[in-house]
Amino acid sequence: xxxxxxxxxxxxxxxxxxxxxxxxxxxxxxxxxxxxxxxxxxxxxxxxxxxxxxxxxxxxxxxxxxxxxxxxxxxxxxxxxxxxxxxxxxxxxxxxxxxxxxxxxxxxxxxxxxxxxxxxxxxxxxxxxxxxxxxxxxxxxxxxxxxxxxxxxxxxxxxxxxxxxxxxxxxxxxxxxxxxxxxxxxxxxxxxxxxxxxxxxxxxxxxxxxxxxxxxxxxxxxxxxxxxxxxxxxxxxxxxxxxxxxxxxxxxxxxxxxxx
Ligand code: F6R
Numbered sequence: 638x639x640x641x642x643x644x645x646x647x648x649x650x651x652x653x654x655x656x657x658x659x660x661x662x663x664x665x666x667x668x669x670x671x672x673x674x675x676x677x678x679x680x681x682x683x684x685x686x687x688x689x690x691x692x693x694x695x696x697x698x699x700x701x702x703x704x705x706x707x708x709x710x711x712x713x714x715x716x717x718x719x720x721x722x723x724x725x726x727x728x729x730x731x732x733x734x735x736x737x738x739x740x741x742x743x744x745x746x747x748x749x750x751x752x753x754x755x756x757x758x759x760x761x762x763x764x765x766x767x768x769x770x771x772x773x774x775x776x777x778x779x780x781x782x783x784x785x786x787x788x789x790x791x792x793x794x795x796x797x798x799x800x801x802x803x804x805x806x807x808x809x810x811x812x813x814x815x816x817x818x819x820x821x822x823x824x825x826x827x828x829x830x831x832x833x834x835x836x837x838x839x840x841x842x843x844x845x846x847x848x849x850x851x852x853x854x855x856x857x858x859x860x861x862x863x864x865x866x867x868x869x870x871x872x873x874x875x876x877x878x879x880x881x882x883x884x885x886x887x888x889x890x891x892x893x894x895x896x897x
Contacts, residue, residue, distance in 0.1 A: 639832070639847055639866035640897075641884040643875040647680045647835045650869040654831055655684035657897040658765060659693045666697040671766030671824075673703050673777075674720045675802075677833040678767050686728040695729045699760050701753075703768065703777040703824070705741035707791065707815035715805045716741065739789060739817040749817045750789040757789075757823065766827035770834050772797050774842050774855035778818035783856045787820030821859050830860060831897070832868040843870060844877035867897050 644650050662668050672678065689695060702721050711718035718738045726736045737756050740749045757763065768776045773795050779787065780795045793815055794802075803809040824830065834843050846857035847868065853859075860866045875881050 639860055639863075639868050640888070641847060641875070641878065641881075642867065642869045642888050643872060643878075643881060643885055644869060645872060647677075647833075647871055648684075650833055650835070650871060651680035651684040654681050654767075654833070654867075654869055654897070655688055657831075658685060659688040660896075661765065662693065662695060662698060665764070666694065667699065669699045669701065669760050669762065669764045671703065671763040671768075671819075671827055672700050672721060672725050673767045673769050674717050674724070675769045677769035677835060679724065681767065681833060682724050682728060689728075689730055696732055697735070698729075698731055699735040700725060700731055700737065701757055701760070701763060701819075702736075702738040703766075704816050704818035705739040706813040707741045707746065707817060708743055708813050709741060711738075739819075741813075741817050746791060746817070750791070750820075753789040753817070753819070754823065757819075763827035764829065766824060766830045768824065768830060768832050768857075770832060770839060770842055770846060770857050772801060772838070772842055774846060774857050776821070776832075776857045776860070777824055778816040779821050779824075779856040781854045781856060783821055783853060785825070785853060785859050786822040788823050789817065789819050792816055792818050821856055825859060825863055828865065829897075830863055830866045832857075832860070832866065833870075834868065834874040835871045837873040837876060839870075839874040840877040843868070843874050844879070848879055 705717045709716040739753045799812040802812050845855050851858045
């Protein structure tokens with residue numbers, strides 16, 4: 638079962654997770670960090686940037702993005718290559734040579750998954766994986782029906798995801814239909830998975846993911862079987878959880894030595 642931490646605001650969540658990551662990087666400067674795109678992790682990246690300005694050094698961290706659109710050139714401002722470079726690599730001072738994003742080029746697409754898996758394997762796996770959750774219940778771009786053992790591969794985005802991501806494009810039709818995404822099995826191999834979810838729009842899917850049945854119809858529900866998942870939610874995203882009071886009590890009384 639995931640540890641669910643409910644905090645007042647996204648900034649509080651970001652501070653909590655940024656302190657944890659900065660502490661882990663201090664212990665292991667070569668930590669492997671899994672990074673997500675979308676809106677949810679942005680406050681975290683801003684908080685990590687502040688830690689960097691205060692002296693934290695992320696230059697030897699290796700990073701793996703969860704996914705990439707198929708067919709957008711890396712220089713397209715909404716390709717995840719470009720987003721990760723802009724939001725993560727530059728502000729956090731990562732070494733671009735250690736930052737990896739799946740290859741969404743149409744040419745060679747049939748091997749993009751296995752090439753990405755090999756890179757993750759060679760890095761020794763992901764230590765801390767940041768994920769958001771989509772309205773469809775996806776993590777990465779593993780839409781409903783994704784296999785729990787799936788590895789990095791090409792997926793087709795559901796209409797709702799394309800509508801949700803149209804805010805980054807001029808219209809929904811410009812949002813690519815296909816992506817290359819880490820599989821649920823890939824994500825589940827990360828040693829620690831941290832989910833960030835904020836706002837009332839996430840309340841229903843968060844409750845289904847963590848308190849509903851484990852089913853590939855809600856791909857994020859696979860996380861219920863992972864030994865170390867931390868979901869950090871604001872009050873709104875937590876508002877449909879049946880056991881919210883229990884999660885609060887557990888966190889308030891958590892021994893400090895346990896960390897995140
Ligand atoms: C992004 C990703 C997606 C997003 C999800 C939530 O790399 O893999 O799963 O995390 O769609 O997006 P936001 O945070 O924009 O609500």
